[in-house]
Amino acid sequence: MSAATSNPALSGRTDAAAESAASGASGRFLSLPYLFLRATTAGGGLVGGLVQTFVFARILDPERFSIFILVGTLGIALWLSDIGLVKIIFVRMRAWLLGGAQPGASVVWHATAIVILYFLLGIVSTILCFVGALAFGAGVYGGLELALFFLFTAITLVWFALRNISLAVDDFIFFESMEATRRILHVGFMLATLPLIGLPLMAFLVIANLIWVVLFVVMIARLSRKGALQPTVAGFPRHLRSFFRDNRKEVVQGGTYAVNEFYLYNFSYAIVPVAYGLGAPTIILDTLFKVMRGATVLYSAASDVALPRQTRAHNEGDRRTLILSTWMAAGLASLPGIVIGIALVFFSEPMFRLLLGNSAVMPKPIVDLMIVLLAANLIQTVSNFLLIHTGYFKVIARVSVLVSLAATLVAGIAIAVGADLTGFIRAFTAIYVASSLCYLTLALRGPLAKKS
Template identity: 45%
Template sequence: MRYLLLRATTAAAAVAFGLVQTYVFARVLAPKDFSIYILIGTFGLSLWLFDLGAAKILFVRQRARHLEGRSDDAITAQSSAVVALYALIVLAGTLACFAIAATRSGTSLGTATDYTLFFSFAALNLVWFPLRNVSNAVDQYIGFESLEVVRRVGHIVLMLGLLGGLPLLAFLLLANALWAVLLSVCVVRLARVGALRAPHGVRSALTEFWRGNRRELLRSGNYAVGELAIYNFPYFVVPAMFGLGAPTIILDTVFKIFRGATLIYAAGLDPLVPRQTRALAERDAAMLKKATLTAFVLCAVPTLALCALLLIAGDRLFALLLGHAATMPPAATTVLVVLLLANLAQNVASNLLLHTGFFREIARVATFLVIAMAAMTLIAIAAGVDIVGFIGGYAAVYVAGAALYIAYVWRGPFRRAAGR
C-alpha cells in the first residue's frame, strides 16, 4: 500500500509537471520559442533509441537472480555497465547539442547554452530508466519512488519559479543539479544492496551482456525503437506539415496528456509486477489473471475520471493551459479520449509482456505499428488533412496496436501460466 501511494504520487506529479511546463512556457516564451523547446526536449528523449530494451532485460535477469536468492557478479557488472554507458550517451548527446546550437546562425552563446541544458534535462531520463528497473527487480522500489517524489516535486517548484521571475538559465542549472544529486544517491543505494558495483571493465561487461542476451536484445530493441518512433515521429511530421507555433503546441499538449497517462498507469501496474512474475514462475494462471485484472482496474479508475473531465470541461482546461499561445480544436478532445482508452489497454498488456520476457511478441506489434503509422502519415499528407485529422489517423492505428497487445497476452503469459 505504501508503494502504491508513492507510485500514485509520482505519477500524478509527472502529469502535473507536463501540464505545468505547458502553462509556464506558454506564458514566458513566444509561441515559436515554445515549439523549439518542445523539439529539443523530444530530441533529448529520443536518446532512448540507444536503450534497445536493455533496461527491461536487466529487470528480467535481476528479478530472476533476486527471487532465487543467488549472487551473480556478471548480472551486477552488466547492470553497472549499462548505466555507465547511458550516462556517456547523454554526455555525448549534450555536447553534440551544444555544438549544433552554438554554430547555428542567429543563435547566441547564451541561447545555445539554454538549449543544451534543456536537452540534458530531458535526456537524463535515459539514465534514470535502468536505475528504476534494477531497483524494482531487487525490491528497492520504496527507496526509488521516494527519490522520484523529490525529483518530480523539485522540478515542478523550479518550473513555477519561472513565473515568479526566476531566470531560465537558473532554472535549467538547478534542474540539472537536482538530477545529478538524485542519480548519485540512487546508484549508491543500489551498490549497497549488491545490485550495482563500480563500473570496472565496462567494455567486457557490455560484450558479455550482448553475447548472453543477443536474441532478446534484438527483439526488445525492435520494440524499443518502434515505441520511440511511434511516440515521437509526430513531433517531426507536424512541424513539417503544419509549421511551428500553434500546430506543434497543440500536438504537444495532446501528447502530454496522452503520454502522461502512461505514468499514471505505471502507478497501478508496477505494484502488481512482482505478483505477476511470481504467478508465471509458479504456473498459477488464476493468480496471474487476477493480478492483471487488478492492475487494469487500478488504471481504469483515473483514466475514466480524466476522460470525463476532458469531455465535460476540456475546452476550459485547454484555454487555461495554453492562454494565447494556441487554441485547442474541440474535435481534438474526442480523439484524445480515444487515445487514452487505447493507451489503458495497451499499457496493461504490454507491461505484462515486457516483465515476463515475451520480447518477440512485443517486437511484432511494434513493427506493425511503425509500418501502419508510416502508411497513415503518407495518406494524411496526400489527403491534405489538418492537425486534428492527423491526430485522428494516429489514434486509429494506435487502437489496432492495442488490440494486438491484448491478443498476445492471452496467447503468451496466460497460456504459459496455464501450462499450455
C-alpha cells in the same frame, strides 16, 4: 524469497529493516505504501508535463516555445538508445532474485555497464546539442539553455534504468520516495520562473540538473550497498560487450520493439512542423502527447504496483494469481483514466485555455480523439507491461514493426489527400487503437494463457 537468501551478491549487504519492508511489500498481493508512492509520483509526472507547458507558454514566445518542444523531443529520443536493454536487465535480475534462473553475479556487472553507458550517452548528446544550437545561430547563452534543457529531459534515461533495477530487487519504495522528492523540487523551481517570482530560465535549468546529480549519487550508492550495482567503472567496456554477447537474441527482439514504439510516439513531431508549421500546430500536437505520456505514466504506475506479484506468479506458474494481479493493474489504471476522461469531456475548453494561454487553441475534435487514445493507451500499457516483464520480446517485436509501417502509411495518405491536423491525428488514432487490441490479444494468448 528475499534478496539476501536468493543472491550471494546481495547477501549480507542489505539493511535488514529496509530489506524486510521491501520483501514484505513484494510478498503482499497489494502494497499500500507502494501504491500511494507510485500514484503520487505518477500524478507528479502528469502534473510536471502540464506545468511545463503552462510555464513555457507564458515565458516564451510561440516560436521559441516550439523550438524547446523539439529539443525536449530530441532529449526523449535518447531513450531510443535503450532498445529494451533495461527490460532485459530487469528480467534477468528478477529471475535471479526469485531463484528461477541464473546467470549469476554477471547480471550485476551488466546492470552497472548499462547505467554507465546511459550516463555517457547523455553527456555526449548534450555536448552535441550545444554544438548544434550554436550552428543554428542560438548564440552561446541560448545554446547553453537548450543544451541544459536537453540534458534535463534526456538524463531521465538513466533514472529509468535505476527504477527498473530497484524494482527488480524489491527496493521500489525507497526509489519512489526519491522520485517524489524529484517531482516536487522540479515542479516547484519550474513554477518559480513565472513572472510573479521571476527566476531566470537558465537558473532553473542549472538547479534542475543539480537536483539530478544529487539524486543519482543517492540512488547509485544505495543500489551499490544492496549489491544490485557495482560501485566502480572498472571493466566497463568488457562488461558491456559481455552483456550484448550473452543477450544477443533478446537485444535484437527488445530493440526492435523499443525502436518501433519510440517511432510510433514521436514520428509525428517530424511530420507536423513540416506539413502544418511551427507554432500552434506543433504546440497542439505536443499538448496531446503530453496528456498521453502523462496518462501512460499513471497507467505504468498501476502496472508497477502489480508487477512484483505478477512476476512472482509467472515464475511460480501460478496462473490464477497472475490473472488476478493483471486485473488489479487494469483496475488501478482505469481510475486515473476515468478521471482524465471526465475532465476532458466536461472541462477541456477552460482547461486548455488556461494551459496554452495565447499560444494555441485546442480543437474540440482533437479532444475527442484524445479520449479515445487514452482508453487505447490503457489497454496497451497494461498488456505490454505484462508481456515485456515476463520476457515475451519476440512476439511484441513483430507486432511493433507492423504497427510502425501502418502508422507511416496512413500518415502519408492523410497528408497526401490534404487532411488537416485533426484528420492527421484521426488517422493516427485509428492505427493506435488497432495496435492496442493486438497487444491485448498477445497477452491473452501468451502469459495469461499459460497453465499453472
